[in-house]
Amino acid sequence: MPQNDHSHCQDLLGEMSTYLDGNLNRELCDKLEKHLAECKDCRIVVDTMRKTIFLYKKTAAETGGVPDMVRERLYRSLNLDDLHTRM
Amino acid sequence: MNGLVDHGFSLNALRSGDKQEIARLVDAYSNQIYRLGLKMLGNPQDAEDILQNTFLKMLQNIKGFEGRSSISTWLYRIAANEALMLIRKKKPEVDLTDQLNEYGDGNPPEPENLIDWCCLPEQELLTAEARDHLDLNIANLPEKLRIVFILRDIDGLSIESTADALNISETAVKTRLLRARLHLREGLSKYYGERFSGRMDNHAAK
Numbered sequence: 001m002p003q004n005d006h007s008h009c010q011d012l013l014g015e016m017s018t019y020l021d022g023n024l025n026r027e028l029c030d031k032l033e034k035h036l037a038e039c040k041d042c043r044i045v046v047d048t049m050r051k052t053i054f055l056y057k058k059t060a061a062e063t064g065g066v067p068d069m070v071r072e073r074l075y076r077s078l079n080l081d082d083l084h085t086r087m
Numbered sequence: 088m089n090g091l092v093d094h095g096f097s098l099n100a101l102r103s104g105d106k107q108e109i110a111r112l113v114d115a116y117s118n119q120i121y122r123l124g125l126k127m128l129g130n131p132q133d134a135e136d137i138l139q140n141t142f143l144k145m146l147q148n149i150k151g152f153e154g155r156s157s158i159s160t161w162l163y164r165i166a167a168n169e170a171l172m173l174i175r176k177k178k179p180e181v182d183l184t185d186q187l188n189e190y191g192d193g194n195p196p197e198p199e200n201l202i203d204w205c206c207l208p209e210q211e212l213l214t215a216e217a218r219d220h221l222d223l224n225i226a227n228l229p230e231k232l233r234i235v236f237i238l239r240d241i242d243g244l245s246i247e248s249t250a251d252a253l254n255i256s257e258t259a260v261k262t263r264l265l266r267a268r269l270h271l272r273e274g275l276s277k278y279y280g281e282r283f284s285g286r287m288d289n290h291a292a293k
Contacts, residue, residue, distance in 0.1 A: 013195050017265040045198045045272070047205045052272045053240050055212060059221055060126075060241045065118040070135050074117065075110070077139045078146065083110045 009042050016046050020053065096158055101149050113142055116159060119242055120166045126237050127170035129226050137173065141166040156251050163244065164252040167234050174230050195266050200276035207283060217278070224274040228267055235260055236267035 015032055018024045024032065036043045066074070075081055096115075100108035120141050124134030144165050152161060204212070211217075225233060238244045238252060239260070250257045 010195075010197055013198075013269065014261070014265055017268060018261070020268075041198075041201050044201050044203045047203065048276055049268050049272045051205045051212075052268065052275050055221060055275070056225070056236075056241060056271070059213070059218060060122060063122060063125075066121045066138070067131075070121065070131070070138070071117065073135070074113065074139055074142065078109065078113065078142055080106055080110050080113070083106055 009039065012042060013045075016042070016049065020046070020050055098149075098152070098154060098158075101158075104146075109146070112158065116162050117142075120162065123163075123166050123237055123242065124170060126225060126241070127230065127233060128173060129222075133173060137166060137169045140169050144169075156248070160244070160248045160251050163238060163242070163248070164254070167238070167252055171230060171234065195262075196269055196273070198269060198273065200273055200280055202276050202280040204276060204279035204283065207279065211283070212279070217282075220278050221275070224271055224278070227274065228270055232263050232267040232270065235263040236271070239264050240268075 012032065012035065015024060015028060019029060019032055036046060075083065096112055097105075097108055101112065117138060121134050121138045124137035125131065128134060128137065141162060145162060152158075156164070225236070228236065234253065235249060238249045239246070244252065246257050246260050249260045253260070255263075
């Protein structure tokens with residue numbers, strides 16, 4: 001068990017997630033940030049959670065769009081073939 | 088009544104089968120839906136099936152679409168449903184009781200790995216091997232958590248739209264998103280911790 005009293009850190013997980021979305025109200029936000037300044041474990045959880053989301057967003061954004069052949073087949077299945085050349 | 092305009096799309100035009108308008112809608116959302124299929128099913132064939140089925144079903148049902156949600160939310164709802172149904176079809180032997188524990192009963196899983204890997208440079212966090220691991224990590228998420236993470240954190244849907252698309256409460260969206268994030272975080276912490284163990288403060292919990 002870590003040395004500090006972390007009995008209530010588990011309760012803050014939901015707030016951390018809401019905090020990362022920027023949806024935590026001012027009062028709870030201040031309270032959480034104060035806790036994070038004092039609790040290294042929770043700070044690591046928040047930081048690594050934030051980074052996790054960032055990495056998934058970034059790699060998703062880097063994937064190319066629908067491959068050309070897939071797009072062609074999609075247009076065909078929707079009877080849009082005659083419009084395909086406008087791309 | 089003139090055609091409703093939904094985020095720039097004319098429902099009347101779509102309903103009347105206007106090919107230009109349908110093509111515009113397809114172009115606007117096919118990338119996201121294909122990506123959703125890829126992340127949910129893990130292979131291009133299934134992703135393509137989901138892509139085609141989503142737009143086919145949209146066209147089949149557009150006349151009855153009342154516009155209570157936006158077209159994009161509706162498309163995501165169809166796509167999410169297709170993905171979840173296909174997953175279920177592929178592994179019907181899943182133990183339902185295991186899955187129930189993932190959906191909000193009891194407390195969220197306690198973070199175990201407390202290695203601080205955030206300081207690592209991005210080119211190390213995103214090597215080809217690390218990217219493979221990112222894919223594996225999300226593939227291991229229970230699908231009902233995975234879909235919430237994809238809609239919220241990757242596609243950027245609001246809590247409200249996500250709840251609408253998945254036909255669950257906003258509270259359920261938040262709970263499942265938290266669990267998804269915790270699982271993914273744990274998986275990455277384990278991976279980066281093992282890869283770079285000599286180089287970071289280690290705060291392994293006991």
